Amino acid sequence: MNEQMRSSTALVNQVLSNQDTLEKLKEDPEGTLRKVEAEVNQQLTLPDRKVTNFIWAIIVLAFSMTLVYSVWVLGNGVTAELKKEVLYATRSDTMLTIVTTVVGFLAGLLAPSPVGKRGS
Numbered sequence: 001m002n003e004q005m006r007s008s009t010a011l012v013n014q015v016l017s018n019q020d021t022l023e024k025l026k027e028d029p030e031g032t033l034r035k036v037e038a039e040v041n042q043q044l045t046l047p048d049r050k051v052t053n054f055i056w057a058i059i060v061l062a063f064s065m066t067l068v069y070s071v072w073v074l075g076n077g078v079t080a081e082l083k084k085e086v087l088y089a090t091r092s093d094t095m096l097t098i099v100t101t102v103v104g105f106l107a108g109l110l111a112p113s114p115v116g117k118r119g120s
Helices: 008-017 019-027 029-043 049-079 092-110
Strands: none
Touching: 008 019, 008 029, 019 029, 049 092
């Protein structure tokens, strides 16, 4: 099993194509599956820094756009001309909840990690 696995389908195909592994699976299913799991885990690599930064940029951009849109909707709802049959143009409590949640998320990105280095 020197081939690198990219999906569970590839893992299943690899195990089924190897007669030795099938025999071991019949004799000791748990031990064989643990061994295959360990081999696959060693082959899987973490994404590099560039990919991780790109994913975080997408997340921060999405939350920032949500914040800007929520503030815009909240501002329009406050300044909108109300008609007689409409009680509220915008539910300000709902929009305020979205704004504070997004601001809390973005502020949490700036907070130091509790897992990070301590005292140094």
